[in-house]
Amino acid sequence: QVRLVESGGRSVQAGGSLRLSCVASKYTYSNYMGWFRQAPGKEREGVAVISTGGGGAYYADSAKGRFTISQDNAKNTVYLQMNMLKPEDTAMYYCAAERLGQERILDPGEYNAWGQGTQVTVSS
Secondary structure: OOOEEEEOOOEEEOOOOEEEEEEEOOOOOOOEEEEEEEOOOOOOEEEEEEEOOOOOEEEOOOOOOOEEEEEEHHHOEEEEEEOOOOHHHOEEEEEEEEEOOOOOOOOHHHEEEEOOOEEEEEEO
């Protein structure tokens, strides 16, 4: 079973940048890894997903142009570089893997493995 550990979340001012990291205990080449977030009182939503086999990256509209997902195969790690942060980016950010579904790649319901989350707080 894949174990995921996130880090990098902290408080930052609007306009700032953060890089989140997710280390996987086991690397899955044939699937996807991604970042999701959940703000208080809201449902968990997809932010960015990367194909671990080199098939590309997918972004939510809210992330396009500001966030970049990447991976380091040698370190079994996926990163989320977040630039131009906004207060509405405040949320718990979760790493996910083992996509089981095939319908909507940014749908949290399609992923079977989750990390414990890392908090990102953006102040205005």
